[in-house]
Amino acid sequence: MVGASLAGLQAAQTLRRDGFDGELTMVGDEPHYPYDRPPLSKHFLAGAWEEEKLRLRAAADPDALGLTWRLGTAATGLDLEAKRLELSEGPALGYDGLIIATGAAARTLPGCELAGVHVLRTLDDAVALRADFDGGPDHVVVIGAGFIGAEVAATARERGLAVTMIEAASVPLGRVLDRSSGEAIADLHRANGVDVRLGVGVSGMRSAGGRVTHVDLEDGSAIQTSVVVVGIGVVPNVGWLEGSGLTLDDGILCDETCLAAPSVVAAGDVARWPNARFGGAPSRVEQWDNAIEQGAYAARRLLAWLSTDPDLATDLAPFQPVPWFWSDQYDKKIQLAGIPTETAAVVHGSVQEQRFVKIYLDDAGLFVGALAWNRPRQAIQARQLLAEGASAEDARAKLAPAPA
Ligand SMILES: Cc1cc2nc3c(=O)[nH]c(=O)nc-3n(C[C@H](O)[C@H](O)[C@H](O)COP(=O)(O)OP(=O)(O)OC[C@H]3O[C@@H](n4cnc5c(N)ncnc54)[C@H](O)[C@@H]3O)c2cc1C
Numbered sequence: 299m300v301g302a303s304l305a306g307l308q309a310a311q312t313l314r315r316d317g318f319d320g321e322l323t324m325v326g327d328e329p330h331y332p333y334d335r336p337p338l339s340k341h342f343l344a345g346a347w348e349e350e351k352l353r354l355r356a357a358a359d360p361d362a363l364g365l366t367w368r369l370g371t372a373a374t375g376l377d378l379e380a381k382r383l384e385l386s387e388g389p390a391l392g393y394d395g396l397i398i399a400t401g402a403a404a405r406t407l408p409g410c411e412l413a414g415v416h417v418l419r420t421l422d423d424a425v426a427l428r429a430d431f432d433g434g435p436d437h438v439v440v441i442g443a444g445f446i447g448a449e450v451a452a453t454a455r456e457r458g459l460a461v462t463m464i465e466a467a468s469v470p471l472g473r474v475l476d477r478s479s480g481e482a483i484a485d486l487h488r489a490n491g492v493d494v495r496l497g498v499g500v501s502g503m504r505s506a507g508g509r510v511t512h513v514d515l516e517d518g519s520a521i522q523t524s525v526v527v528v529g530i531g532v533v534p535n536v537g538w539l540e541g542s543g544l545t546l547d548d549g550i551l552c553d554e555t556c557l558a559a560p561s562v563v564a565a566g567d568v569a570r571w572p573n574a575r576f577g578g579a580p581s582r583v584e585q586w587d588n589a590i591e592q593g594a595y596a597a598r599r600l601l602a603w604l605s606t607d608p609d610l611a612t613d614l615a616p617f618q619p620v621p622w623f624w625s626d627q628y629d630k631k632i633q634l635a636g637i638p639t640e641t642a643a644v645v646h647g648s649v650q651e652q653r654f655v656k657i658y659l660d661d662a663g664l665f666v667g668a669l670a671w672n673r674p675r676q677a678i679q680a681r682q683l684l685a686e687g688a689s690a691e692d693a694r695a696k697l698a699p700a701p702a
Contacts, residue, residue, distance in 0.1 A: 300373045300383065301399035301535075302326025304334070304354065304586065305566025308593030309397045309600075310363050311356045316601055322365045323391060325383070327372035330421055331357045336586055338424040339449040340626050344456060345428065352421065373400070376542040378559050395561050395600040398539075398550060399593060402532035402567040402584065407441070407500065413509040415526045418446055427527065431457055435525040438462075439513045441500055443470030445625045447529030448483060452627040455490050462493040462521050464500060464513070473531075474623075476638045476658065479669055482649050483627075490628055532584060534568045549582045554616035556596045561603060565589065565596035575618040576637055576666065587622040620684045624677075633677035636667030636684045645697045646676055655680065655697050657690065665690040668697065 299306040302324045310322055326332070333352040341347035360367060368385070375384035376396075383391045404417035416427045431438075431454065438454045440447045443465035451463045463470075469480030470487075484494050495515070503526070504512040513521045534549040544558050545551035549570035552558045556571055564571075566589040572578040583592075595617045602614050624633045630652060639658045647654035655676045658667035665688055668680030676697050683693050 299323070299397045299399060300325045301401055301566070301568070302328065302367070302369060303332050303399065303401055303566070304589040305399035305401070305593035305596070306397065307332045307354055307356050308590050309399060309565060309597040310365055312594040312597035313601065314363050316598060318601060320394075322363070323368060324365045325368045325371055325373050325385065325391070327370070327386070328420060328422075329370040331360055331367075331369070333357075333421055335419070338421065339418055339446055339453060342424050343418075343428055343431065343450065343453045345432070349421065349425075372538065374538050376539055376544070378543050378562065381561065393561075395604050396563070397593075397596055397600060398558065398562065398564040398568060399566045399589075399596075400535035400538070400568045401589075402534045404446075404528070405531045405533055407503075407528050407530070410503050410510075410526075410528070412503060412505045414524050415503065415510050415528065417528050418450060419532070427525075430525045431459065435459065435523070437521070437523040437525070439464065439521055439523045439526045440529060441513070441526060442529035442531070443467075443483070443487075443494070443496075444473065444529055444531060445471065445623075447527065448487065448627055449625060450527050450529060451487060451492050452490065455487075455492060456628070460493075461491070462495060462523075463487060464495045464498060464515065466497070466499040468497045470494070470496070474638065475634070475669065476640050476642045476656075478642070478649070479638070479656065482652070482671075483632075486627060486630060486652065532567070534570075534582065536568065551580060554578075554618075555599050555614060556592060556617050557599060557603065561600070563596040563600045563603075565592040569596075571617065573618055573621075574616055575620065583621050585621060585623045588619060591619050592617060620681055622681055630672055631670075631674060633670045633674065634667065635670075635677060635681035636665075638667050638669065642669075643694070645694050646673060646699055647671075657693050657697065659690055663690055665693045668693070 332354040372386040404419040437460045440451045440463040454461045470483040471480045499516040501516045502514045536546045550564040552571040556563045558564045567584045570580045570582045572580045641659040644656045653672045656669045660666045670677035
């Protein structure tokens with residue numbers, strides 16, 4: 299396994315659970331045992347959780363899975379023909395099967411490498427950002443109103459910090475939600491005291507003594523600040539695979555069974571594959587739940603590939619999960635199952651009371667997704683309905699409030 303995080307660890311666990319008793323090596327460029335990222339922008343940044351609590355359960359006892367851990371070691375190259383992995387430390391590693399789960403890295407703003415300017419992807423990032431929050435800055439600027447930016451803004455407000463959130467698009471979360479839900483996110487942040495600036499880009503930053511002092515905006519305005527968080531998306535970690543022969547195109551391109559090349563599977567944020575459940579155009583999914591499911595699936599796929607047992611080799615259905623995401627902002631739990639579209643209808647509660655369920659239909663009127671705000675029970679139900687291929691009418695009826 300390359301990538302010692304959620305998908306890689308889940309793959310290792312699945313290999314052992316499914317009876318693989320051969321040698322397993324986990325190569326990870328971070329120095330830490332696998333930890334959970336979602337709390338980094340929530341409980342950890344809030345100061346409520348410490349590092350020990352972040353460790354993924356399957357790595358609580360590092361010896362439990364009988365792995366050789368190569369932490370603090372990056373994979374630097376792959377020779378598919380020779381089945382060999384080049385490493386930043388020590389000799390190359392041969393393999394019979396390879397699981398690539400190298401995830402993604404935070405996108406940065408070029409020319410803004412200043413003290414006080416942060417991204418948030420790793421534990422080390424979170425430790426550095428939390429230390430700056432602990433210093434009680436006068437003002438925090440969050441650039442980008444995606445899920446990470448929005449969660450950081452919420453946590454900063456909960457810590458009593460003044461926050462400005464800047465987004466170049468006209469609504470927050472425009473890439474991941476429908477427009478009116480994005481507007482509801484903007485309202486939520488405004489109601490909690492965030493200065494939300496939409497439709498304006500960042501033109502640059504100023505500094506003194508190497509530390510950021512101002513963020514300049516394209517509308518000519520400037521914001522004075524000593525802490526900036528850049529949350530403008532991620533780039534899949536595939537640079538080390540250049541020239542390997544794998545198809546690299548916004549991630550590692552895989553077939554519908556997560557196979558990227560003979561004896562090589564990919565999983566998690568780095569994998570791009572066609573999910574036939576939703577039309578089959580290859581896409582990447584940057585979600586916690588997907589990393590778990592795909593990590594497990596990829597391990598089984600690899601075992602099937604390596605197996606001489608014909609049943610095992612052919613029995614595996616394509617990987618067709620219902621995507622599932624949650625985000626915690628203030629006292630709101632926002633859960634998305636499936637995929638959002640602009641054809642949406644609220645079927646339970648109301649947006650005004652910020653407790654609702656909305657369903658999404660595709661161009662053909664098929665039920666393809668649901669969004670739940672502070673409606674966790676219906677969120678689970680919606681996911682189940684999507685998995686069953688329920689019709690729009692069925693989803694509407696089942697997710698609506700029970701008659702009094
Ligand atoms: C702050 C934050 C909050 C989040 N909140 C949510 C949430 O609320 N809900 C949700 O659904 N999802 C959330 N996510 C997303 C979720 O955490 C990711 O989808 C998940 O971590 C993906 O797991 P992964 O194993 O595919 O990749 P990653 O977790 O990115 O792990 C990949 C690992 O591979 C390592 N690596 C990269 N290149 C190499 C190399 N060449 N050699 C060796 N190792 C390498 C990386 O350093 C990293 O350790 C959040 C993410 C972040 C950062």
